[in-house]
Amino acid sequence: MEKKVLMKGNEAIAEAAIRAGCRHYFGYPITPQTEIAAYMAKRMPKIGGTFLQAESEIAAINMVYGVASAGLRVMTSSSSPGVSLKGEGLSYLAGADLPALVVNVQRGGPGLGGIQPSQSDYFQATRGAGHGDFHMIVLAPASVQEMAELTVKAFDLADKYRMTSMLLADGTMGQMMEPVALDDLKISPMPEKPWATTGTKMERKRNIINSLSLVPEELEQFNFARYEKYAEIERTEAAAEEYRMEDAEICVAAFGIASRVSRNAVDAARELGIKVGMIRPITLWPFPAEPFKRSLSTVKKYISVELNMGQMIEDVRLATECRRPVTLCNRAGGMIPTPEQVLEAIKAAANGGEQ
Amino acid sequence: MSTTKYLFSGFGGQGILFIGKFVAYKGMIEDKQVSWLPSYGPEMRGGTASCSVIVSDNQVGSPIVSNPDVLVAMNLPSLDRFENSVVAGGTIFYDSSLIERKVARGDVKAVGIPATRLASENGFPTLANMILLGKILSDRGEFTDEGIRAALGKVISARHADMLEVNLRAMQLGANYQ
Numbered sequence: 215m216e217k218k219v220l221m222k223g224n225e226a227i228a229e230a231a232i233r234a235g236c237r238h239y240f241g242y243p244i245t246p247q248t249e250i251a252a253y254m255a256k257r258m259p260k261i262g263g264t265f266l267q268a269e270s271e272i273a274a275i276n277m278v279y280g281v282a283s284a285g286l287r288v289m290t291s292s293s294s295p296g297v298s299l300k301g302e303g304l305s306y307l308a309g310a311d312l313p314a315l316v317v318n319v320q321r322g323g324p325g326l327g328g329i330q331p332s333q334s335d336y337f338q339a340t341r342g343a344g345h346g347d348f349h350m351i352v353l354a355p356a357s358v359q360e361m362a363e364l365t366v367k368a369f370d371l372a373d374k375y376r377m378t379s380m381l382l383a384d385g386t387m388g389q390m391m392e393p394v395a396l397d398d399l400k401i402s403p404m405p406e407k408p409w410a411t412t413g414t415k416m417e418r419k420r421n422i423i424n425s426l427s428l429v430p431e432e433l434e435q436f437n438f439a440r441y442e443k444y445a446e447i448e449r450t451e452a453a454a455e456e457y458r459m460e461d462a463e464i465c466v467a468a469f470g471i472a473s474r475v476s477r478n479a480v481d482a483a484r485e486l487g488i489k490v491g492m493i494r495p496i497t498l499w500p501f502p503a504e505p506f507k508r509s510l511s512t513v514k515k516y517i518s519v520e521l522n523m524g525q526m527i528e529d530v531r532l533a534t535e536c537r538r539p540v541t542l543c544n545r546a547g548g549m550i551p552t553p554e555q556v557l558e559a560i561k562a563a564a565n566g567g568e569q
Numbered sequence: 570m571s572t573t574k575y576l577f578s579g580f581g582g583q584g585i586l587f588i589g590k591f592v593a594y595k596g597m598i599e600d601k602q603v604s605w606l607p608s609y610g611p612e613m614r615g616g617t618a619s620c621s622v623i624v625s626d627n628q629v630g631s632p633i634v635s636n637p638d639v640l641v642a643m644n645l646p647s648l649d650r651f652e653n654s655v656v657a658g659g660t661i662f663y664d665s666s667l668i669e670r671k672v673a674r675g676d677v678k679a680v681g682i683p684a685t686r687l688a689s690e691n692g693f694p695t696l697a698n699m700i701l702l703g704k705i706l707s708d709r710g711e712f713t714d715e716g717i718r719a720a721l722g723k724v725i726s727a728r729h730a731d732m733l734e735v736n737l738r739a740m741q742l743g744a745n746y747q
Contacts, residue, residue, distance in 0.1 A: 220594055220605065220723070246609060329609070390632045391590070391605040393597045471631075478630035553631055 218393040223361045223383060224249035226394050227291070227317055228257070230362035233396065234369045235404055236287040236315070237263035240274040242296060245329045246385035247319035250291040271296040275303030275316075282312035283423040285410025287369055291317035293385075294335050295326055297343075304378060305344030309425025311440070313372035315365070316350070317381045319388040322548035330548025331385030331471060334522035339382050340499040340529070347437050349444050351379040351451065352498040354469040358392035364496070366399050371451065373405050375443055382498060384521065386471045386550065447500055454502035455494040458484060462491030464563045465509050467530045467540075468519040469495045471550065476519045479556035488564045498526070506533035515563045516540040519556055521549070572625035574634045578651055579643025579664075581618040584698035587724065588641070589620040591702060595711075595720035596624035604632035617646050641705065643667065643684075643698065662705050664697060680708055682746055688739065696739035703743025712744045 221229070228250045231239070239254040251267065258265035264281075268274035274290045281288035292300060297318045307314055320335050322328040339352045351371050353364040361383065368379035411421045427433040455473075458480055459465065468476040473494040483490045493509065495502050506516075516538055518527035524542040531540050543559035545551045577589040586607050596603040607620040621634035640655045642648040642663040648670075655661055657676040665681030672679035682704045684697040706712040717740060721733050 218597060220590070220597060220603070385609070386606065386632065389607055389609050391593060392629075392632075393603060474629075475631040475633070477628075481630070550633060552633075552635055 217397055218395050220391045221358055221394045222249055222389060222391050223355070223358045224319065224388040225253050226358045226362040226396075227365050227381065227383075228253035229396060230365035230399060231287075231289055231315065231369070232257060232261065232263070233399055233401055234287065234366045235401070236289050236369065237261065238281045238286060238288040239264065239290070240266050240268050240277040240281075240288070241290050241292065242268050242271045242274055244293045244296045246321060246331070246388050247291050247293050247317065249388070250317060250319075271299035272303065275300040275307075278314050278316075279303060279307055279310070279312060282307065282314045283310070283411050285407035285412055287315075287373075287404060289315035289317065291319065293319050293321045293329075294323050294332070295321075297335065297338070301344040303344075304350065305346050305348065306425050307378045308344070308348035308350070308440075309346065310423050311376040312378070312423065313369075313376050314378050315368050315372060315381065316378055317365075317383065320382065320384045322546070328548040329385065331387075331550060332521050332546070332548055333382075333384055333470060333472060334525070334546065335382065336498065336520070336522060336525035339380050340501070343380075348440065349377070349499050351375070351377060351447065351500075352382050353379065354382050354496060354498050355387060356455075356470050356473045356494060356496075358387075358390065359394050360496075361387065362394055362396060362399060366401060369404075370402060373407070375447060376409075377443075382470070384471050385548075444500075451497060452500040452502040452504065453496040454505050455496060456505055457492040457494065459491035459493065459505075459509060461489050462509065462512055463514050464488065464490040464560055465506075465513040465516045466490065466492040466519055466556065466560065467495070467506075467516060467526065468492060469498060469526065472519045472521055475551055475553055476556050478553035479560060482553065482557050483560040483564075486561075488560060490560050490564075495526070498529075501529045501533060503529075503533035506530065510534060510537060514538060517543050517556075517559050517563055519543045519551060519559075521551070522546055572623065572627065572629075573639060574637045575622040575624070575639045575641065576619060576634050576637035576651055576654070577622065577641045578617060578619035578647035579641075579698075581616065583618070583643045584695070585618045585641075585643060586620050588698045588702045589622045591720055591724050592622050592624065594723040595716060598716070598719050598723070601625060602627060602629050604629045606632045606634075617644070617650065619647065619651075639705070639709075641701065643701065645670070648672070660708070662701060662708070664701060680704065682743060684743065687742060687746065691739075691742060693735055693739055696736065699736050699739035700743035700746070703740030704746060706740070707744035712740075
């Protein structure tokens with residue numbers, strides 16, 4: 215029989231990371247994700263791992279760079295303002311093609327903002343975490359069980375493609391408790407990393423981890439190669455959940471906590487006879503364009519539900535090639551839309567004429 | 570198919586989050602879908618603490634409880650703040666030794682119990698929350714010794730296992746209070 219425990223989302227991330235073989239955590243405390251660091255502080259010393267509270271977020275991400283270079287599973291976590299500080303390091307990790315896990319339990323912004331839940335780092339995560347041409351794999355859990363599962367998946371994908379994975383959650387997901395079946399996690403062994411700086415033992419050539427490349431012809435080739443890899447990831451790794459989409463004429467697009475709220479609204483609207491469903495992106499990069507394209511055969515209108523001023527809505531428009539109207543149903547600054555607000559948006563789409 | 574939405578509220582330090590956790594664990598043991606979401610932030614320090622708990626036969630959508638079926642208020646600011654959010658036909662449980670006024674709403678069931686006074690008089694002054702919890706469970710027809718022992722075993726860490734019996738006694742006191 216599966217054994218379930220009640221855990222906070224933040225704790226589930228930390229425990230899943232340990233089970234995935236992560237033995238090195240570097241971070242700096244910030245609400246609402248501090249439970250991750252607290253859990254690591256308690257557990258890592260007991261299992262021969264490293265927990266280190268760095269002097270800053272910038273130091274922490276550069277420590278991640280060091281351990282990733284040595285080919286070991288490593289992570290850091292923070293919340294919005296702290297992730298901005300890590301931006302330089304994220305770009306260097308990309309430039310050096312290093313696998314690592316970065317968790318962002320988002321809070322309201324911009325600036326120091328507030329501490330309540332938000333999804334306003336969508337653009338940062340999917341488009342511009344730092345300077346230069348690069349992507350991170352971005353995973354968006356919508357339950358505590360998924361916090362654990364996607365943490366494991368994030369490590370697997372990071373190693374598979376030699377790049378950074380980001381788990382993009384929010385304050386609600388981090389703080390809420392739900393039953394988790396940790397023994398159900400599928401842990402696969404870490405792949406060989408022949409590129410890692412593990413010491414040559416005078417038996418092989420030196421491995422060099424570097425993001426500096428002063429010859430533009432060469433640097434261009436590195437970028438081309440990286441984007442070929444990204445294209446493969448876009449083809450193979452995009453994931454989404456489709457909910458009540460079979461005959462949907464209205465489609466709600468929502469990820470993370472927004473999808474939890476929207477699920478109630480979709481159910482309520484279905485009871486009123488409105489043909490509505492939801493596409494919940496699980497990967498935000500790569501964005502799951504395929505289910506959106508497929509949905510065009512029945513869907514007349516899309517509603518993007520977000521805890522920000524409208525960010526994922528751009529990807530919904532791109533995925534549907536602007537062939538249908540897409541409206542925004544949102545709250546911002548740490549506020550969360552209610553199911554009633556989403557239901558009203560669905561009803562308006564069902565009753566309303568052209569947008 | 571049923572879903573019960575709870576909102577537990579009181580001062581930080583009264584054990585509000587703990588009894589919320591108990592209800593979530595009890596639901597989980599009974600194979601229900603559950604979620605527990607605390608308010609977090611500066612308001613927890615000395616001000617009002619609250620947590621949303623949902624126990625359902627179905628998958629839990631939003632974990633946020635804006636309109637509870639069951640409101641538990643352990644201080645006046647909580648009752649003032651949340652009384653009007655309770656659904657019509659819902660229930661408000663409150664600590665009548667700390668809240669002097671009555672529940673104003675006529676369309677909800679109000680159950681007051683002097684939990685803090687009973688806790689002091691019976692030698693466990695820190696367990697007013699458990700007295701109130703016992704009352705809630707008995708009122709809802711969910712008070713069975715074995716069910717409660719099982720859930721207590723989950724929420725009380727092994728380090729504090731010796732506290733199980735006294736918690737159970739406090740809950741029984743609340744359950745039997747008329």
